[in-house]
Amino acid sequence: MNRIAPTALYQEVAERLRQRIFAHELPPGTWIDEQKLAEQYGISRTPLREALKVLASEGLVELKPRRGCYVTEISAQDLDDIYPLMAMLEGRCASEAVRRAKAADVEDLKGIHEALEGAAREGRIEAFFEANQEFHRKIQELSGNRWLLMVIQDLRKVLKLSRMHSLSVEGRLQESLDEHRAIMDAFLAGQPEAAEKAMHDHLVSGREALARMQESPSPAKAA
Numbered sequence: 001m002n003r004i005a006p007t008a009l010y011q012e013v014a015e016r017l018r019q020r021i022f023a024h025e026l027p028p029g030t031w032i033d034e035q036k037l038a039e040q041y042g043i044s045r046t047p048l049r050e051a052l053k054v055l056a057s058e059g060l061v062e063l064k065p066r067r068g069c070y071v072t073e074i075s076a077q078d079l080d081d082i083y084p085l086m087a088m089l090e091g092r093c094a095s096e097a098v099r100r101a102k103a104a105d106v107e108d109l110k111g112i113h114e115a116l117e118g119a120a121r122e123g124r125i126e127a128f129f130e131a132n133q134e135f136h137r138k139i140q141e142l143s144g145n146r147w148l149l150m151v152i153q154d155l156r157k158v159l160k161l162s163r164m165h166s167l168s169v170e171g172r173l174q175e176s177l178d179e180h181r182a183i184m185d186a187f188l189a190g191q192p193e194a195a196e197k198a199m200h201d202h203l204v205s206g207r208e209a210l211a212r213m214q215e216s217p218s219p220a221k222a223a
Contacts, residue, residue, distance in 0.1 A: 009043065009047040010047040010048075010050035010051045010054065011051075011054070013041060013043065013047055013048055013050075013051035014050075014051035014052075014054040014055055016041070017037075017051060017052075017055060018055060018058075018060065018157075021055075021060055021061075021071055021160075021161070022157075022160045026071050027071065028071050028072060028073040028074060028161050029070060029071060029073045030070065030071045031068055031069070031070055032052065032061065032068065032069040032070065032071070034048055034049070034052075034068070034069070052069050056069075058154060058157055058158075059072055059154070059157070059158045060072055060157060060158070060161065071161070072158070072161055073161070074158065074159075074161045074162045076211075078158075079159075079162065079207060079210060080207070082155055082158065082159060083203055083204065083206065083207035084204070084207075085155060086152070086155055086156075086159075086203050087199075087200045087201075087202075087203035087204050087207075088200065089148060089151060089152050089155070090136065090139075090140070090152060090199050090200070090203055091196040091197070091199045091200035091203070092143075092145075092148060092196065093139055093140050093143040093145065093148050093149075093152065093199070094139055094143075094183060094186070094192075094195040094196050094198070094199035095192040095193065095195055095196035096142075096143040096144065096145055096148070096192070097139045097140075097142035097143040097144075097187075097195070098186065098187055098190060098191065098192040098195045099192050100142060100143065100144050101142050101187065105142050106187050106188065108138065109135070109138050109139070109142070109184065109187055110184065110187075110188070112131060112134050112135045112138055113135060113180060113181075113184045115127075115131040115134075116128060116131045116132060116135060116177060116180055117177070119131055120173055120174070120177045123173075125167050125173065128167065128173060128176075128177075129167055132167075132176065132180070135180065139183075139199070140152060140153075162210075166206045166207075166209035166210050166213065169209045169210075169212050169213050172209045175205060175209070176202070176205075176206070179198065179201065179202040179205060180202070182194075182198040182201075182202075183195060183198040183199055183202065185198075186198050
C-alpha cells in the first residue's frame with residue numbers, strides 16, 4: 001500500500017480503515033493487528049491508535065482491555081435496537097424535509113425516485129440500492145437539521161457492519177419501491193405528517209425483511 005502523507009495522519013488512517021471495514025476486508029470480529037497495519041501504512045503505532053479511537057467512538061471497533069482492538073460484530077438484538085431508532089429519526093427527517101423543501105428540491109428528489117423505478121423495472125438490485133441510498137441522503141440534506149443528520153449517519157455506519165441486505169429477500173424490492181412511492185407522494189402533496197409515517201414504516205419494514213432473511217436457510221448478502 002502507498003505510504004500516507006503526514007498531514008492529518010490519524011484522520012486519513014481512520015478513513016482507510018473505515019472503508020476496509022465497510023468493504024468487509026476487515027470482517028466483524030476481526031482482531032486489528034496494529035503492528036502489521038502500521039508497517040503496511042508506513043507509520044508509527046501512535047497515529048494508528050488515535051485512528052482506532054475515532055472508529056471506536058463511531059461504534060465500528062471495540063477496544064478491549066488487555067485483548068486489543070476488534071471490528072464490532074452486529075447481532076440480531078443490535079438490529080432490533082437500531083432500526084426503531086432509525087425509523088424515528090429518519091421519519092422526523094422526512095417531516096422536516098417536506099416543510100423546508102422548495103419546488104426545485106422536490107423535483108430533484110423525484111428524479112432520484114425515477115431512478116429507483118427504473119432499477120426496479122429492470123431488476124437491477126445494486127442500482128436500486130444505490131438510488132435508495134441517494135434518496136435517503138437527499139431527504140436528510142433537505143431536512144436542514146445537522147444534528148439529526150449526524151446521528152443518522154453514525155447509526156448507518158454501524159448498520160454497514162451487517163452482511164445482510166434486505167433487498168435480497170424475495171418480494172422486498174417491490175415492497176421497498178411501494179414504500180418509496182408513499183414517501184414521494186407525501187413530498188409531492190406537501191404533507192409532512194404523511195412523509196414521517198411513510199418513512200417510519202419503511203424502516204420498520206426493512207427490519208422485518210431482515211428478520212425473514214435470518215429465518216431463511218439461504219445465505220445473506222453483504223451490504
